[in-house]
Amino acid sequence: MEYNFQSIERDAKKKWKENDVYKVSNNSDKPKFYILDMFPYPSGAGLHVGHPLGYIASDIYARYKRMKGFNVLHPMGFDAFGLPAEQYAIETGQHPVDTTDKNIKRYHEQLDNIGFCYDWSREVRTSDKKYYKWTQWIFLQLFNSFLDRKLQKAVPISTLIDTFEKEGNIHHPCPGDASIHFDAFVWKTFTEKEQQDILMNYRLAFCGFGEVNWCEALGTVLANDEVVNGVSERGGHPVVKKKLRQWYLRITEYADRLLQGLETVDFSEAMKEMQRNWIGKSVGAQIMFKVHNSPYSFEVFTTRPDTIFGVDFMVLAPEHELVTEITTAEQQAKVQEYITFVKSRSERERMQEKKISGCFTGAYAIHPFSGKEIPVWISEYVLAGYGTGAIMAVPCGDERDHKFAQHFNIPITNIIGEKYNGEEAYAEKDFTLVNSDFINGLAPKEAGTKVIDKMLDEKIGEAKVNFKMRDAAFSRQRYWGEPFPIKWVNGIAYPLSEHELPLELPHVDKYGPGPDGEGPLANIEEWVNIPDLTSDNIKKDSAIPDLTPNPSPLERGTNDSQTSGYINSSVEEWRSTIQFAKQNRKEPTTEEDKIWQALRNRNVDGFKFRRQHPIAGFIPDFVCLEKKLIVEIDGGYHNDHEQIKFDKAREEWLAEQGFSMLRFTNEEVNQDLNTIIDRIAKELSLKITEPINHNELNQTFHEELAGAGTPLPGRGAGGEVKRETNTMPGYAGSSWYFLRYMDPNNEHTFADRAATDYWNQVDIYIGGTEHAVGHLLYSRMWTKALYDLGHIGFDEPFKKLVNQGMIQGQSYYIGTLGLNPIPQNDTIISYSSFTQTTDGPIIGKTGNITLNGTDRSINSYYNSRLKYGYMFVDSKNRLTKSKFIEQLKFGDNKEENIETIIANTNWESNRTESGEEFIYCGSEVEKMSKSKYNVVNPDDIIAQYGADTFRMYEMFLGPLDVSKPWDTKGIEGVHRFLRKFWRMYNDEQKGWVVSDEAPTEAELKILHKTIKKIEQDTERFSFNTAVSQFMIAANELNDVNCHKRAILEPLVQLITPYAPHIAEELWQQLGNQGSVVAAAFPQWDEKHTTENSKLYPVAVNGKTRTELEFALDASQADIEQIVLNNEIVQKWLEGKAPKKIIFVKGKMINVVI
């Protein structure tokens, strides 16, 4: 009986389906195992041979684990939202719902064709409203939480509101804008809009503003790689940076935990390294530099505070807000020109640029210690988004700074000493500082600490940890994605309540962008405006009444009747202010009381002082309103770093309003009260009196301090209720899908806690390295947030990650070059690209390639990029298979060029007698994609060779984790092996040949050696060597002509994970009941696999000269004796005595002369 794979595979699939063998239960006595693939994006091109590589690997492992007695969860689904479907819709008018559906159907068939053991009842689709309901729900969890930095965990935002009401944000610095400082009292004076804006700066999912690549002509936002040289890839329209309202995930708040979490997971070191670098934690200092002759100052972040005395210039990012403020008149034009140039460039281009560019602003910064004036430049190599968007440049210690200084002839200060050669920067840290004032003679490390200490003393800087990672942009101005469950009223974002979910994506007919850079959803008026929702059920921002006619509470004893009012806010807020002040007044500190008695009794210079009297949002210790003088006593509480910042912010604001401030410490008050009073008197006499407008004060206070955060748009201004028109990006759905598989049909929660507790972490996650930073970081963050909020019981989603390489396509090019096919630089080759199939080439596209020799020589172009050669096609443009180029010897002489190769062929005319034409060809290995016409469809392979062959061949191609080009040719070998395997059971002439004879020791040895190897290789994902071992076993068993059941039956079980269909058929033929997929994995017996002797390689001076067999338990002395007496060894010894003999038991023997 022949190996008829078609009927065998059809029958096996039917049987599995009928018996529902892959159904997985959430209840089992067996230990659980969760093995997951990265789910595919169902593209229109269908599944290509690259997709299944990882899927086959995980399928083999899943089946293996199942046979080893585990309850295995091995699901599959579809990442169905995304840009390509929308792009396709724009081009063809077909709705993404329909195309996605169609594509998924196709993927389904293709996946089933390969014979995977998925439990399809658990399938998820991210574009299904039953699924994205929970994507939206999780988004709301993030929206309603913030990361408590002390606890290092996500906490509901309501607890933050409680805290703000008690103590302000003094212990919770604002992650979105570190300049926001307020205490409880101030918080209460904020309007709802102001409060919400501040809360937005804390939320884990938040709305802000971000720059995007905006193409006016296309009316859309473009991805970085859609922008080439400042114009759109499609159409070549100009692209500019535009600020748009965007949603973000505050992943930066998780930076430290994402780093720490890497220690607990089993990812490859390379993968961890990539994530670490992406997060980019660097420890250094933030330093304030004042601008000379200007009220401005700016902060820089540096990892090398020790090099502070080597600063020769400063560089601001061209987008830095201070640039326009500090640029001098004469530099104005040049700076503008440079900024315009930078605006046209993508971030990628800016980073890639080797050419140095920049522009002097004309301004100088003051060195904080030496007072030296340092020129301030702008340059594109400083990015606005990293650190503070400004750097201090130390040319002698940093390569980029050095090049910049050289390019612009900026004098370089040497603080490194002899190790700096003047030619290039010295970035190492093994030197002693010179020319560095108080850190001279120190090593960089101590110097850094000393500098930071000194900066802290002088309040001009602090130690700082900086992260390269930025918050993740989480909105797209697109249609085909999850709508945000948010409604806007008066510029405040309100979450939908849970019962309003899912917020369904409305059906559209047009996919074009909306007005002002908004997404297509903005075009649907009836969806954007929510007519059935009145503003009543949303707490509206209260209008701000002009209240507080109460000029002076009695107990203050004032008579400033000219003041119209104090607080421009709600009565409620004003009352709480008074309450707060009153409370303060009741409990003066000893020092406060001392001053108060002095001021009150002496009535200094006839001016009245008030104690704990509110000014706008602040309650100073003492204030003289007539002279706008504030006196503060700093208690111990003011040593807190956050408090210092807060005080500073307060002082600055008050200064702008004309208030001056005197600060005294408790000690000063206790030591010398008279001097203090004198100083106050002096200050009062110096000041000019101006009337205070409390109303105005109050307003500026609210505008400047509350508004200091992200200016949020007035969406829904005027009280209408508007929907958010952005949609979520592709990675939203994929950030949590692994949880949904655990309980895919639950309508009450994203996944039942019992289910997530049972399945827990994904034990093995298989996917490509291209997701190293994006998807993996996002899903890790979502998992951590869900864990923090108590929804799941683990905070890392993937216990072990296995990387899979990419299977690339071969793109072939053919071109007719006539009789002199030697391309020179600038030669234009007309070509066609085609896919090589077994029926011959299918021409994809035609075009011209210009060989451009400016960057690399034409020869290296041959050798590296394209593999040129020749081939023959017949008159119908079919390849004549046997003469294809691959045989060409190209490697032995790298100098050999195409000319020699052609000269060596016996080709004489353009077309041979048989009608074959000599043509020129090349091939390139690149990603498989529809647009490159290099997609190989697994269905075609399976139709010809069967799924088992396909599975084993993909595994046989090479190690799972390396990328390799697809090549259909080698598949014959694997197919041959399966036929050979089949014939061990079913002889073509004799039929069924399996006997019940007892096996010989040699046969048992083959079997057990194979079991051991297969198990070990499977465990370490070395599937290519496992397939080899199957081949070796089949060859060896054939050599001994073995057809014994005792050997062949376990072999069927052994091959089941790899080739389940043929195994199922043979399992039946062997007379077994039930399916082989539920059978046990065979065990090997050590007694059949251990050797008792070893054929040792014997080397002289490291070169192997002969082989000698010794028992494994032979003594070293005996072995040395025999080795030295060996004829061949004697010959190489040439009569000399050996210096030593190295003997490694079970490995080798080396005689050293």
Added chain:
RNA sequence: GCCCAGAUGGCGGAAUUGGUAGACGCGCUAGACUCAAAAUCUUGUAUUCGCAAGGAUGUGCAGGUUCGAUUCCUGUUCUGGGCACCA
């Protein structure tokens, strides 16, 4: 430019912990079976010198450590992946 990875016969690759480089397969070579082809089986196949025995060279390139390096270290070239709106 920055981060990560890789480079071994004509080709895909093997060598699991520093110990016989090239397992297994493709392709090719010669042969058996056949009218013939396919299929199957057998033989050889890193390069090079040699009739052979045997020797020399050889894991991108240049060095280093070691009795011994594809494996570890330094430098370098090329290729692939990522670089924040492809998923």
